[in-house]
Amino acid sequence: MTPAGSLLAAHDLRKAYGSTPALDGASFSVHPGEVVAVLGPSGSGKSTLLHCLAGIVVPDSGTLTYAGRDLSGMSDAERSSLRRGDFGFVFQFGQLVPELTCLENVALPLRLNGVKRKQAARTALEWLERLEVDDTAAKRPGEVSGGQGQRVAVARALVASPKVVFADEPTGALDSLNGERVMELLTESARSAGTAVVLVTHEARVAAYSDRDIVVRDGRVRDPEFAV
Amino acid sequence: MSIGHTLLGLLESGPRHGYDLKRTFDEKFGHDRPLHYGQVYATMSRLLKNGLVEVDGVESDGGPERKRYAITDAGITDVGAWLSRPEKPEPYLQSTLYAKVVLALLTGRSASGLLDAQRSEHLRLMRVLTDRKRKGDLADQLICDYALFHLEADLRWLELTGARLDQLAEVIAP
Ligand SMILES: Nc1ncnc2c1ncn2[C@@H]1O[C@H](COP(=O)(O)OP(=O)(O)O)[C@@H](O)[C@H]1O
Ligand SMILES: [Mg+2]
Numbered sequence: 001m002t003p004a005g006s007l008l009a010a011h012d013l014r015k016a017y018g019s020t021p022a023l024d025g026a027s028f029s030v031h032p033g034e035v036v037a038v039l040g041p042s043g044s045g046k047s048t049l050l051h052c053l054a055g056i057v058v059p060d061s062g063t064l065t066y067a068g069r070d071l072s073g074m075s076d077a078e079r080s081s082l083r084r085g086d087f088g089f090v091f092q093f094g095q096l097v098p099e100l101t102c103l104e105n106v107a108l109p110l111r112l113n114g115v116k117r118k119q120a121a122r123t124a125l126e127w128l129e130r131l132e133v134d135d136t137a138a139k140r141p142g143e144v145s146g147g148q149g150q151r152v153a154v155a156r157a158l159v160a161s162p163k164v165v166f167a168d169e170p171t172g173a174l175d176s177l178n179g180e181r182v183m184e185l186l187t188e189s190a191r192s193a194g195t196a197v198v199l200v201t202h203e204a205r206v207a208a209y210s211d212r213d214i215v216v217r218d219g220r221v222r223d224p225e226f227a228v
Numbered sequence: 229m230s231i232g233h234t235l236l237g238l239l240e241s242g243p244r245h246g247y248d249l250k251r252t253f254d255e256k257f258g259h260d261r262p263l264h265y266g267q268v269y270a271t272m273s274r275l276l277k278n279g280l281v282e283v284d285g286v287e288s289d290g291g292p293e294r295k296r297y298a299i300t301d302a303g304i305t306d307v308g309a310w311l312s313r314p315e316k317p318e319p320y321l322q323s324t325l326y327a328k329v330v331l332a333l334l335t336g337r338s339a340s341g342l343l344d345a346q347r348s349e350h351l352r353l354m355r356v357l358t359d360r361k362r363k364g365d366l367a368d369q370l371i372c373d374y375a376l377f378h379l380e381a382d383l384r385w386l387e388l389t390g391a392r393l394d395q396l397a398e399v400i401a402p
């Protein structure tokens with residue numbers, strides 16, 4: 001059931017919170033290096049889909065395949081090592097570690113993957129430069145603007161060369177100009193690194209940065225690749 | 229907005245006289261700009277010539293002759309093709325899109341499918357503009373942004389209308 005050549009594929013995912021079905025038979029796939037926008041009204045199940053795809057939330061039923069491996073059969077430990085090694089994340093509100101400097105935040109994924117402190121700091125600084133926020137290196141997240149914080153978060157998501165970045169409303173808390181810039185930098189960096197992006201948004205102008213889009217309605221997805 | 233397709237769509241529910249067509253059109257779509265009789269008759273004779281409608285009967289009741297028009301199979305196909313073909317995204321589409329949604333509901337076609345197809349078409353153009361913006365200078369960026377904001381407004385309307393289809397179907401039920 002996995003579309004040919006896909007890196008990450010989900011088929012017929014279901015997930016309920018109590019009696020509320022958040023996902024009601026959702027299918028989805030993303031190819032290596034592809035930027036896919038997940039559109040849909042608020043409450044339609046976009047975040048739940050993203051959390052299931054990323055292995056943060058375990059679906060009640062359905063299949064999930066990543067690089068040919070069945071995710072549903074993995075242990076929690078295997079899933080979290082996959083998240084650390086292959087996935088990057090950007091959320092609506094940066095979710096940077098407040099006690100660390102911006103540089104340390106960006107270096108963190110490398111450190112968790114066993115990269116030496118100095119090398120990690122050097123690579124992290126390169127990413128801050130690329131995202132045009134190297135002046136935040138010594139500052140803590142509380143001391144930078146929302147737009148800067150999101151760029152730091154994008155740097156952190158990409159620093160360890162993930163195969164997939166999951167971005168949930170990454171511009172949701174930004175004004176138009178900052179939002180545009182974050183989208184430009186995120187998609188440009190991901191494209192040049194060959195990183196796939198799953199981009200959840202309810203804004204069409206943000207979705208226009210994608211290669212392809214799908215729409216979630218009432219927990220169901222229409223992915224043309226699965227169309228009958 | 230395509231008056232020919234709209235009149236044709238109205239004929240799908242049954243044969244009507246030219247006068248009746250004009251009245252229904254004005255009622256449903258012509259709030260600011262009612263049709264002239266001349267427009268109706270010119271349109272109907274074009275549709276006749278193209279085989280999309282036929283004359284179903286002529287009455288005179290002592291007065292001038294009144295033709296009753298009926299849609300042909302080719303006409304039904306034509307309405308279907310028009311409804312399923314997304315409009316070229318451009319500003320101020322609302323009257324055409326509104327007419328399409330209403331006619332889809334009136335003729336039992338998929339209004340949400342129509343809205344979905346239009347949404348894809350809008351997004352396709354928005355991608356092109358976003359790409360042009362990325363590669364262009366500031367002037368390109370500003371020009372593209374103008375179009376992007378308008379297209380986004382259309383999309384919001386599509387989304388809102390999609391959420392209100394059941395309500396709309398009740399309101400416009402013949
Ligand atoms: N942790 C949770 N506990 C209970 N209900 C939840 C939880 N997460 C999501 N939901 C419900 O699931 C549905 C889908 O939510 P979500 O995936 O966050 O939608 P979206 O991201 O599209 O706004 C909503 O009805 C929401 O209230
Ligand atoms: Mg959400």
